[in-house]
Every structure is written in C-alpha cells, then in structure tokens.
Amino acid sequence: MKKGMIECSVCHSKLLASPSSKTVSRAYDRHKSRVSSKQKALNVLLVVGDCMLVGLQPILVYMSKVDGKFEFSPISVNFLTEVTKVVFAIVMLILQARSQKVGEKPLLSMSTFVQAARNNVLLAVPALLYAINNYLKFIMQLYFNPATVKMLSNLKVLVIAVLLKLVMKRRFSIIQWEALALLLIGISVNQLRSLPEGTTALGLPVATGAYMYTFIFVTVPSLASVFNEYALKSQYDTSIYLQNLFLYGYGAIFNFLAILGITLVKGPSSMDILHGHSRATMLLICNNAAQGILSSFFFKYADTILKKYSSTVATIFTGIASAAMFGHKLTMNFVLGISIVFISMHQFFSPLAKVKDEPHNGVMELKEEDPQRYSLFSPSH
Amino acid sequence: MKKGMIECSVCHSKLLASPSSKTVSRAYDRHKSRVSSKQKALNVLLVVGDCMLVGLQPILVYMSKVDGKFEFSPISVNFLTEVTKVVFAIVMLILQARSQKVGEKPLLSMSTFVQAARNNVLLAVPALLYAINNYLKFIMQLYFNPATVKMLSNLKVLVIAVLLKLVMKRRFSIIQWEALALLLIGISVNQLRSLPEGTTALGLPVATGAYMYTFIFVTVPSLASVFNEYALKSQYDTSIYLQNLFLYGYGAIFNFLAILGITLVKGPSSMDILHGHSRATMLLICNNAAQGILSSFFFKYADTILKKYSSTVATIFTGIASAAMFGHKLTMNFVLGISIVFISMHQFFSPLAKVKDEPHNGVMELKEEDPQRYSLFSPSH
Incomplete structure (x- = not known):
C-alpha cells in the first residue's frame, strides 16, 4: 500500500490520509507543549456545557410537538441548524477579528480565507457524512423501533475507537x-x-438487509466524528471559527441540495422550509446548533x-x-x-x-x- | 490495640489474629517458592471441577423434590453433609498414610493428630460460622423472596474482599x-x-429489621470463608485431609447440637434425621459434600x-x-x-x-x- 494511504478495517477500502498523520501529530504535539494543567478545568466546563444542552433537548422536543407529533419536515431542521451554525461562526469570526492585535495575521482578509479554505477542504468529508447520517436516522426508524435504534447506536463507541486507532493512530x-x-x-x-x-x-433484527442497515447506521456517524476530529486537528493553526464556517457551510450546501432533490421528487411544497415551525422549534434548532458547535470544540481541543x-x-x-x-x-x-x-x-x-x-x-x-x-x-x- | 489483634471494620470488635498474620505469610511464602507454572493447569482443573459440581446441583435439587417440595428436614441435610465430608477426609487420610515413605512423619499417629488438633483449633471458627449461615439461609427466605436473597448475596464479593484485606492483609x-x-x-x-x-x-426491603438481617446474612458467610482460608493457610504444613477432618468434625458437632436443641423444643420427631430421604437426596448430599471439599482446596491452595x-x-x-x-x-x-x-x-x-x-x-x-x-x-x- 502506498504511504499516506490507510485501509479501512471494515470495508477494506483505501483511504487517503493526506496530510499524512505525522503532520497531525506534529501540529498537535507542538500545541501540547503549551497546554497547562489549568486547562483541565476548561475540559470540565466543556462537559458541563454539553450536559446542559443535552439536558435541555428532551424538554424542547416535548415543547416542539403539536398533538404529539412534529409538524415540520425533519430535513428543514437540519438545514436551519446548519445555517444557524454558519451565522454563529461568522459572528464569532468578526468578534475575533476585532480583538486582533496589530501585527497578527488578519483573520478576515481574502487571502487568509482562501488559504484556509484550501487547507481545510477535508472538512467536506465529515459534513457530507453528517448530512447522510441525518437521513439515515429517519430510515432506521422505519426498520427498527426507536429503542432498538438506541441500543444499536451504543455500538458506535467501539467503532469510533477502532477508527481513532486507524485514522488518528491513537493507541488504547x-x-x-x-x-x-x-x-x-x-x-x-x-x-x-x-x-x-x-x-x-x-x-x-434478523432480516437479511437489516444487518447491512445496522452496519451503515453505526459506521457513518462514527466515520463522520473521527474524520471531523482528524480534519480539525490536522489544521490546528486555523481558527476554529473559520473551520466551523467551512464545516457548516458544506453542511448547509449538502442539506440544501437534499431539499432541492426532494423538491424535484415530491413537488414544491418541500421547499417551504419554515412550514410548521414555532418559537419552540426555533429554540430546538438553536440548541442543536449549540451542541454542534460544542462538538467541534470537543473534537479540536479534546x-x-x-x-x-x-x-x-x-x-x-x-x-x-x-x-x-x-x-x-x-x-x-x-x-x-x-x-x-x-x-x-x-x-x-x-x-x-x-x-x-x-x-x-x-x-x-x-x-x-x-x-x-x-x-x-x-x-x- | 495489642499486637496480633485486628479490628473488624464493620462491627469494630477486636479479633485475635493469632498465629499472627506474619506467620501466615511466612508459611505461605515458603510454599510459594516451590510453586511451578505447571500448577496453573491444576488451578483450571479446580475451577472445572467446581463448575461440574455446581452444574449438577439444580438437577439433583429437582430430583430430590417430591410433589414440588422437600420431605426431609433441612437441618438433617447439613448434618449428613458434614458426616459425609468427615468420612471422605478419614478415607483420604488412610490412603495418604499408606502411601507414605519410610522416614516421613507418620500421619495417623496419636501424637501427630493431637499436635495438629491443637494447631488447627482455629478451624472451629469457620465451622461455627458455616453452621450459623445454614440456618440463616432459611430465616432469610421468610423475610425476603428468593430472588431478592440471591441479589443481596452478590454483596458478599465486596465484603469478602474487605475481609481479605483486613484478615489476610491482601492488597488489591x-x-x-x-x-x-x-x-x-x-x-x-x-x-x-x-x-x-x-x-x-x-x-x-425497607423494614427496620431487614437491614440488620441483610447485614448478618451477607457478613456471616463471608467471615466464614475468609476465616476458613486464614485457618487452612496458617497451618500450611498440616495435611489438608487432617484439616478437613477437624473442620468437618466441628461442623458435624455444631449441627448435631442444633438437632439436639430443636429436639428439646419441638419433640423427638426432629431426631429422625433420615426421614424423607431418598437415593436422589443422598446424591444431593454427596454433591454438597464434594463442593465443600473442593472449597477447602480453593481456600488452601488458591x-x-x-x-x-x-x-x-x-x-x-x-x-x-x-x-x-x-x-x-x-x-x-x-x-x-x-x-x-x-x-x-x-x-x-x-x-x-x-x-x-x-x-x-x-x-x-x-x-x-x-x-x-x-x-x-x-x-x-
């Protein structure tokens, strides 16, 4: 096998691991020397923030339901979430650029942006995988009941560990x-x-096709998370808000393409992305967006x-x-x-x-x- | 606290740890130098034997029931099991004595027996605890349903570990x-x-008394096992069959005293220890006895x-x-x-x-x- 290529242990497909994983470690190792024990507290903050957002989720889901069911299209939620995250990333970028000191590389210049966009093109991979995963969730619920889906989701932990070993060369x-x-x-x-x-x-589930669906259902989001971690860490020097802008930008594009596709198949009513939304669903979307943004901090810094x-x-x-x-x-x-x-x-x-x-x-x-x-x-x- | 005394972590009573735990380690350490890796296989044999005996148990229990219940007195089972173990220990001692070489300290001489009896007097403690435990089992089933009893029994693992730490100075x-x-x-x-x-x-169970019963139910058999291990290992040089003879002899005496006591209270019908026994119950008693003997090997050698x-x-x-x-x-x-x-x-x-x-x-x-x-x-x- 060529250098810089890795083989997926499950599907045996060759994956391009460029920039080579050595670069990842080097960029990451360089950063590690600057890490102080004080930042363990920030690690705890990250977990606490995540707990609060995840804890709010069921309350918002409950509030978003009308007569026990959702009135909006699930695809529109994904698209609106991506857009919210893009807006947040832009706001944060502007704030960050304003507080820049003289002599620092300008964050908002065209050249910085183009350079970063070129370096972080790999972020399109997790963005696509996340978009696919969002649809898979709905497909899975047609085949299995929600409790079984939850149970199967647990397998992701092990798949993620295997992928981290392969992609990030982590050792456990x-x-x-x-x-x-x-x-x-x-x-x-x-x-x-x-x-x-x-x-x-x-x-x-013992139906022949069910195993395959299960396999895909478990592997796709795991691949998405690990590739996200890989892509964010491999360009460690790029601002996380710029990286988020690309990641969520790609995400918004993929979700928009999906909405377009569905519109072609099902007719123009699918284009009405704001149908069925209320103040509660907007809060739900903000919560989803915040969870997504926090995830990127987890992936990059933890x-x-x-x-x-x-x-x-x-x-x-x-x-x-x-x-x-x-x-x-x-x-x-x-x-x-x-x-x-x-x-x-x-x-x-x-x-x-x-x-x-x-x-x-x-x-x-x-x-x-x-x-x-x-x-x-x-x-x- | 005096040297050679230990304090029970739960009831805070002072226990005499004589011969001091240093003696245990020394006797045991002396033996360890002779241990070879080949004996790991024997360790496996011990576990396999145990698995077979435990596996037979439910079948024999099922066979021993007449119209779904036992016809014999549970106390008689305990007494007969102890007697069976005593008989086995005597037979093994005789076989061991026959195969002794010239010049070895004779196993069946009166002086050896008296000396060993004096050294191993500590075995009366686990024998008494086991006897008490056998009655507790029946009492517990009056207070809790069998599934709850089983669940509570699991706590023994942790109690045993704490006792091993205190009595045997084991470190985990x-x-x-x-x-x-x-x-x-x-x-x-x-x-x-x-x-x-x-x-x-x-x-x-939330009844006030229930906590105390649970505590006793979990502590007594754990104390019995750990003291048994302590007593067997502290006199490492005594033949295990001689040690078993004492242990089960004490056990038979305690169970016989219990039968006598019950006879005094309930009348002479309780003396009929063979009432309600069949060929199946005899097999059950033999299985119980074999499990008891195997346990002593576990405690002494593992x-x-x-x-x-x-x-x-x-x-x-x-x-x-x-x-x-x-x-x-x-x-x-x-x-x-x-x-x-x-x-x-x-x-x-x-x-x-x-x-x-x-x-x-x-x-x-x-x-x-x-x-x-x-x-x-x-x-x-």
Missing part, C-alpha cells in the same frame, strides 16, 4: 478497550427496560471519546434530574448501568490504564498514553 | 476493586429479569476470590447449557451480564491490574501483587 491499552466495552454495556443495561418485551431475547463520555454523563444527569423532579423511583437498571459507566470512565481516564511501553503479556496496545491528551486548550483569541 | 489495586464491583454488577444484571416486577425499582469467580463461571455455563438443551433464547440481560463478568475476571487476574509499589495518584492499594497468588499447589501426597 487493553484496560481502555475494556473500559469502552463497559461503556457500551453500561448504556445498554440502562436502556434494557425501555426495550419492548419481545426484543429482550437476543433476537434483535477528542471524540471524551464527547461520547460527556453525552453519556448528560443522559445520566437527565435521568437523575427527571427522577428528582417528577418523583420517579430510580430503577435497578439505571443504578447498575450508571455504576458500570462510572467505573468505565475511571478506568479509561485513569493513569493506571496507561501501560508502559514494554513487551508485556503479548498485548500490542500497551503504549504510554499522553496524560494531557484530554486537556482542553482554549482557542487563542 | 484500584482496578481490582473495580473488577470486584463489576463482578457484583455483572451477576446482578444477569439476575435482573428474575426479580419480581415490584422490586426492580430500588425499593428492596483463595476465596477465585472460588467466587469459579461459582460465577459455573452459573454462566449452567445458563448456557440449559439454553442449549431446552432451546431457550439467551436474554439480553444474560449476554450483558456475562460480558461484564468476563471483563471483570480479566481485569482482576490481569498483570496490568497489579501496579508497581510507587507513590502514584494518591491511591493506597497500589502494591505489587504476587502473580503466583492464584496458582494451585497440589497436596503433597
């Missing part, structure tokens, strides 16, 4: 792999009660795995909060599930899980992991 | 503590479906934790075998539960879990664990 110790498996198991235990009676026996743990912790806190507010009793599943998740989290981020680089036990992954890997580096504005 | 790494918590959680996830509907909300893992693996194989034989579908709970148990097992016995003795992370338990700790040393006959 055996304890860390087990921690990720435990995360998957912990979330599943928590969800067990919500599965309909028939599916608790291990006979999930990583996809921390984002996954963050989402899980958010779900747990939502569960506890709703139990406290509505007087629900916590189920045994919930208590066992979150115990597993917290043990998993401790094991994954524990320095004990990171093993010295010595020939030991025949395990390949036992490389020293950088303890600063998960610290947040605040953008240099 | 933080990963090993987490592994034990995962074992507890894994078994619980597996049992979740067997809980009656009402108890899945975390409102198990440890209580390996015995716990072994019982869990046995339960898993019984589940898989019954699913295969009777065409049951494996439930999601079962699959998630055993995944957790296997990860727990790997983490507990993995050399990765044993951390070097360096000031690291502020954790106290990070002492190098002896990798040969769990290997079986075959009795020297």
